[in-house]
Amino acid sequence: MNDSRARAVAALPGEIAARVAATIRPEIRALSAYAVAKAEGMIKLDAMENPYALPAEVRARLASALAEVPINRYPDGGSDAVKRALRRALPLADNVGLMVGNGSDELLQLVTTAVARPDAVVLAPEPTFVMYRLYAVHANARYVGVSLTADFALDVSAMLAAIEREHPALVWLAFPNNPTGNLFDADAVERIIRAAPGLVVVDEAYYAFADRTFLPRVLEFPNLVVVRTVSKIGMAGLRLGYAAAHPAWIAELEKVRPPYNVNALTQAALPILLAERSTLDAQAAAIRADRARLAERLAVLPGVTVYPTATNFVLARFADANKSFAALRDAGILVKNLHGWHPLLANCLRITVGTPAENDALLAVLEREP
Numbered sequence: 001m002n003d004s005r006a007r008a009v010a011a012l013p014g015e016i017a018a019r020v021a022a023t024i025r026p027e028i029r030a031l032s033a034y035a036v037a038k039a040e041g042m043i044k045l046d047a048m049e050n051p052y053a054l055p056a057e058v059r060a061r062l063a064s065a066l067a068e069v070p071i072n073r074y075p076d077g078g079s080d081a082v083k084r085a086l087r088r089a090l091p092l093a094d095n096v097g098l099m100v101g102n103g104s105d106e107l108l109q110l111v112t113t114a115v116a117r118p119d120a121v122v123l124a125p126e127p128t129f130v131m132y133r134l135y136a137v138h139a140n141a142r143y144v145g146v147s148l149t150a151d152f153a154l155d156v157s158a159m160l161a162a163i164e165r166e167h168p169a170l171v172w173l174a175f176p177n178n179p180t181g182n183l184f185d186a187d188a189v190e191r192i193i194r195a196a197p198g199l200v201v202v203d204e205a206y207y208a209f210a211d212r213t214f215l216p217r218v219l220e221f222p223n224l225v226v227v228r229t230v231s232k233i234g235m236a237g238l239r240l241g242y243a244a245a246h247p248a249w250i251a252e253l254e255k256v257r258p259p260y261n262v263n264a265l266t267q268a269a270l271p272i273l274l275a276e277r278s279t280l281d282a283q284a285a286a287i288r289a290d291r292a293r294l295a296e297r298l299a300v301l302p303g304v305t306v307y308p309t310a311t312n313f314v315l316a317r318f319a320d321a322n323k324s325f326a327a328l329r330d331a332g333i334l335v336k337n338l339h340g341w342h343p344l345l346a347n348c349l350r351i352t353v354g355t356p357a358e359n360d361a362l363l364a365v366l367e368r369e370p
Contacts, residue, residue, distance in 0.1 A: 025140070027137050027140075028137070028138070031134065031137060034130075034131070034134070037334055039334055041332065042332050042333065042334045043332060043333040043334065043354065043358050043361055043362070044334050044352075044354075045333060045334060045335050045351055045352040045353075045354050045358060045362060046334040046335050046336045046350075046352060047236075047336075047352060048178070048206075048231075048232055048311070048312055048313050048352050049231070049232075049236050049352065050232065050233060050234035050235075050236070050283055050287065050312070051287075051352075051353070051354045051355045051358060052234065052283045052286065052287075052355065054234070054273075054276075054279070055279060058272075058273070058276055058279065061272055062269055062272055062273070065268050065269070065272055066265055066268055066269060068268075069264050069265055069268045070264070071264055071265070073264070074260050074264075075260055075262060075263055075264035075267050076264075076267060077259050077260055079100045079262045079267055081267060081270075081271055082100055082240070082262065082266075082267050082270050082271065083098050083100060083242075084271075085270055085271035085274045085275070086098065086100075086242055086270075086274065088274070089274040089275075089277065090215065092215070092244060095219070095247070096218055096219060096244050096245070096246075096247075097244065097245050097246055097247035097248075097249060097250030097251070098242060098243070098244055098250065099242065099243045099250050099253055099254060099257065100240060100241065100242045100243075100261075100262055101240075101241045101242070101243070101257070101261060101262070102239050102240075102241075102261050102262060102263075103229060103231065103239040103240065103241045104203070104205060104227050104228065104229035104231070104241030104242075105131060105241070106241065106261060107227050107241045107242070107243045108131055108132065108135055108172075108201075108203070108227065109131075109135045109138070109139075110253060110256050110257055111170065111199070111201055111225065111227075111243070111253060112135040112136055112138070112139045112141065112170065113135075113139050113256050114252060114253055114255070114256050115141070115169040115170045115198065115199060116136075116139035116140060116141040116169075117141075117169065118140070119142075120139075120141040120142065120168075120169040120170070121141065121142050121143075121144055121166045121167065121168040121169060121170075122135075122136035122141045122142070122143050122144070122168060122169065122170045122171075122172070123143075123144045123145075123146065123159075123162055123163065123166060123168035123170070123171045123172070124143075124144075124145060124146070124171065124172040124173070125145070125146050125147070125148050125154055125155070125159065125173070125177075126145035126146065126147055126148065126342060127148065127179060127180065127338075127341060127342035127344055127345055128172065128174050128177055128178065128179075128180075129172070129174050129178050129179075129203065130341075132172040133145065141169070141170075144162060144166050144168065146158050146159050146162045147344070148177075148180070148344060150344065151307075152177070152180040152182050152307065152344065153182070153184065153185065153188075154184045154185065154188045154189070154192070156188045156191060156192070159192055160191065160192070160195050163192070163195050163196055163197070164195075167197050167198075168196065168197070168198055169198040169199065170198055170199050170200075170201065171192060171193075171196045171198070171199070171200045171201070172201055172203060173189055173192065173200065173201070173202050173203065174202075174203045174205070175189060175202050175203065175204055175210075175212070175213075175214065176206045176209075176210050176309070176310040176311050178205065178206070178311065178313075179313075179315060179336070179338055179341075179345065179348075179350045180307065180315055181307060181308070181309030181310065181311045181313055181314065181315045181350075182307065182308050182309065182310065183210050183211075183212060183310040186212055186214075189202065189214070193221050193223065193224055194221070196223060198223065199223050199224075199225060199249070200221075200223055200224055200225070201224075201225045201226075201227055201243075202214045202224065202225070202226050202227070203227050203228075204226055204227065204228045205227075205228060205229050205231070205232055206232055206310065206311040206312060207228055208232060208233045208280075208284045208312075209232070209284060209287065209288055209291070209310055209311050209312050210310040210311070211310070213226075214226050215228075215244060218244050218245050218246065219246055222246070224245065224246075225243055225244070225245040225249055225253075226243070226244045226245070227241060227242070227243045228241065228242055228243075228244075229241040229242075230270070230273075230274075232311075232312055233280050233283070233284060234273075234280060234283055235269075235270070235273055238266045238269055238270060238273075239266065240262065240266050240270055287312050287353050290353050290354070290355070290356060290359055291309065291312065291313075291314060291353045293356075293359070294314055294351070294353055294359045294362075294363070295309070295314050297359075297363050298314060298316050298351075298363070298366070301366055301367065302319075303318060303319035304316055304317065304318055304319075304366075305317040312352060312353050313350050313351060313352045313353060314350075314351045314353065315338075315348055315349075315350055315351075316348065316349055316351060317346075317347050317348050318347050318348075318349060319347065320347065321337055321338070321339040321346075321347040321348060321349050322337065322339060323369075324349060324366060324369060325337040325339075325349060327365055327366075327369055328362065328365050328366070331361070331365045333358075333361060333362050333365060335349050335350065335351045335352070335362070336349065336350040336351075336352075337349055338350055
């Protein structure tokens, strides 16, 4: 039936634009939203996901458990079953504080929010995970980036000088680093932690593919938080991250955590999947082996430089990254084009390690490029 009510007159675009400009902070209006590439029908090697599916028997157990979740009710506000499963799997002592989030991204945002004051400085080496800067802008904190060296190592002298000059409330250190893939020198990281007057967060999103971690040392330092995610080990769709630190830090961070931030389906699924240690370890081992093979094949291509990686992706510099990216995209393969992100990343592509068949498809395109 036709609506007999008078049709409302839409607000004028100019009036809306004026209201937006007067209301939204200018530094927010100057940002671009984080873009996620559409991947339907593509080989997806752009987002550092685990390419392997769960075994059928695990999927069956998971389906049975999820069918029993009372989704008409709010989830456990403390995510207690998730925390118990994490403590068993890591393992993590009871005297270490633990907080969980809707992906590690939420935890990064919450940490930034908790330390943000009008004069607060957030400091990080660059290039690194772009959300460190964006969350600082969101929280109205001042962001300071310190360039890595030409080979993507921490410039310790520059970092220490910046800490002395800026007195940052928060320092981010991705360990290993994204998007460069390398594992910073642990002694250099320790020097930065000890020099920082505020909080230092070591972001270990790629811990499963590296051979070093600060997680067992969170109680050794008075200002250390280690943040991780289960996304890279095959559970990206669950959106579950966790932060470990001295309980005094976690008590304060809990004050800015939204209630019910981890949904009931994730809370039911995670303990089941974390119990599949052999499956997760085997998949991580397969990714590390495929990573080595992919890096070796890329390194012999004309004009390609491959950088050391301790993650589930490979960073490679091409003669013309835009051209190689376009050739891959036209062949139905998505990678991450980093050209233009930072001067140190000129002509670089970040390539997630896929299955052997996916890696071969990528190499076939690059090997026939003129």
